[in-house]
Amino acid sequence: MTVSSSGGPNDALAESQWRRCPFTGRWVVMAQVRAGRPMDFARPAVRRDGAFCPFCGGNEEFTTAELAARRDPATPANAPGWRVRALPNKYPAVLSHVDGTINDHALFVSRPGVGVHEVFVESPEHFTSSSQLSAEQFADVLWIYRQRLCDVRRDARLRYGLVFKNVGALSGASLEHLHSQLLATPMLPATISDELASGASYYQRQRRCLFCDVIAAELAAGERIVATTDEWVAFCPYASRFSWETWILPRQHQSDFTCLTDGQLGSLGSFLRQILGQVEATLPLVSYNYLLHTSPFDTLALEHYHWHLEILPRVTSVAGFEWGAGFAINTLSPEKAADMLRQAP
Ligand SMILES: [Zn+2]
Ligand SMILES: [Zn+2]
Ligand SMILES: [Zn+2]
Numbered sequence: 001m002t003v004s005s006s007g008g009p010n011d012a013l014a015e016s017q018w019r020r021c022p023f024t025g026r027w028v029v030m031a032q033v034r035a036g037r038p039m040d041f042a043r044p045a046v047r048r049d050g051a052f053c054p055f056c057g058g059n060e061e062f063t064t065a066e067l068a069a070r071r072d073p074a075t076p077a078n079a080p081g082w083r084v085r086a087l088p089n090k091y092p093a094v095l096s097h098v099d100g101t102i103n104d105h106a107l108f109v110s111r112p113g114v115g116v117h118e119v120f121v122e123s124p125e126h127f128t129s130s131s132q133l134s135a136e137q138f139a140d141v142l143w144i145y146r147q148r149l150c151d152v153r154r155d156a157r158l159r160y161g162l163v164f165k166n167v168g169a170l171s172g173a174s175l176e177h178l179h180s181q182l183l184a185t186p187m188l189p190a191t192i193s194d195e196l197a198s199g200a201s202y203y204q205r206q207r208r209c210l211f212c213d214v215i216a217a218e219l220a221a222g223e224r225i226v227a228t229t230d231e232w233v234a235f236c237p238y239a240s241r242f243s244w245e246t247w248i249l250p251r252q253h254q255s256d257f258t259c260l261t262d263g264q265l266g267s268l269g270s271f272l273r274q275i276l277g278q279v280e281a282t283l284p285l286v287s288y289n290y291l292l293h294t295s296p297f298d299t300l301a302l303e304h305y306h307w308h309l310e311i312l313p314r315v316t317s318v319a320g321f322e323w324g325a326g327f328a329i330n331t332l333s334p335e336k337a338a339d340m341l342r343q344a345p
Contacts, residue, residue, distance in 0.1 A: 016095050016113025018187070027187055029113060031093040055177035057082070057124025064088045067118060068147050070140050084140040085121045086148050086182075092117035093183065096155075116152050116161075116184040120144050127178045129285075130167065130276040139269030141180065145292065146265065148182055149258050153297040158184045160192060160296050168287025170314040188296055195293065196305055203304035211306030212253050214238075224334050226278065226341045231264065232271040236334035236341070241312070243332035244283060244341065248275060248309040255302040257294035272309070279311060281344040287314040 017030045054062040060078045068086040075081025094115025103110040122141050123133060133141070145163050152161050165180035166173035188196075202210035218224055218235045226234040226246055234248045248271065250264070260268070280286065294307040322328055 016093065016098050016115075017100055018094075018111040018113055020109040022107050022109070026190055029093050029115075031113065053126055053175070053177050055121045055175065055179060056126050063121075064090055068144060068151070070143060080124070082124060083137065084123070084144045086144050087119050087121065089117040089119045089181065094185065111186065114157055114186050116155070116158065116182065118148060118152075118182040120148070120180045120182070122178040122180065128167075128176045129280060130178065130273070131280050133178070133273065135266075135270040135273050137269075138273045139266045142260070142265045142269055142272070143262075145180075145182070146258050146260055149294070152182065152184045153258070155184070157186055159298055160185055160188050161294075162189060162192075163292040165290050166287075167289075168285070168314070170287035170317060171289050173287075184297075192293060192296065196296075199302075199304040199306070209253055209304060209306055211249060211308065215249060215251060224338045226338050227271070227275060229267065229271060231267050234271070234275045236338040238334060240330055240334040240337065241328035243315050243330055244279060244313045244337045245330075245334070246275060246279065246311045246337075246341065248272060248311070249306060253303075253306060255295040255299070255305040255307060257292060257307045259301070275311065275341075278341045278344040279313060282340050283313055283315065288312060289314065 015032055019028050019030055020026070021028060053059065057080050060066075060080065063078075063085075064087045066077050066082075066085045066087055069077065069082040070084050071077075071082035092115075094113045094117055096114070096116055098112045098114055100110075100112030102112070120141065123137055125132070127133060149161050149163070152158060161182055161184040163180060163182050167178070199210045202208075202213075206213070215233055219228070219233065224235045224238065226236060228234070228251075231251055232248060233251050234246055236245060237247055248268075250268075254260075276290075279288065288311060290309055290311045292307070292309055295302050295305050299305075316331075
């Protein structure tokens, strides 16, 4: 990698490159390689019974080599016998090794497209809906999130790892077999910077965690609560951007998802399965994204941040006003949404 301060608008675009928008300061990944990704969902999604699927058990030779798996100990890597697998994404947006220069031009700032992009195959069976996974399979999926985040954070170039899942055509999923992804990046996602800043400013004034206080207030009010256990809470946030948006948080303060114990993975697996089941029962065949927001790689336990899972149903697509203004329009109140989710079977 070379450093350049004289580059400019004509610097050649590498395979993958980070470019900073001079107007908003936000980073954009230019990922040429992704043009080759599957176009399964270029048309409205249909159930493609019988079509070849590389993620199904038995088709391991058609995927990239596994990075980690939970499998029968008597079975070798990249063979059947697994319950969940982590693979390098075949069409990565960012790359671990990439050519390119650090470019600090006054207007056109870029970085090589460094990062890690992995995919987690959540079951050997061709499941397309989360409600088909057992509670144990959910715990396996959460186990692989923890395992891969712990491993990837050791790369000193990377500051953040976002785990996310796309289900259904409107969510951006390009393969229907249930899977989630990890995108680890050298810069903090803007959403995380915003949440950290709000948490830090609240902590400075109140000496308490913003998220813990919101949890306490939601539990006291009750009207936006979807479900609770001794350890977990799910509610529709006060300023939900999406109809039926639902967040899951640990009730005990915890900033870093990788600190979860095996016991917590098991109980969270059951709880997440229950909540996604309520979402899918309320909105049959809905597309949704869920995202894991945890603390940055280079932080130790934080008093002012609290990890959480955001479930974002995609009932309508983002339109002009949202893109143009950055304001979401939500036509369903979170109070009503929580009421509907509570009544789901
Ligand atoms: Zn499959
Ligand atoms: Zn907290
Ligand atoms: Zn968040």
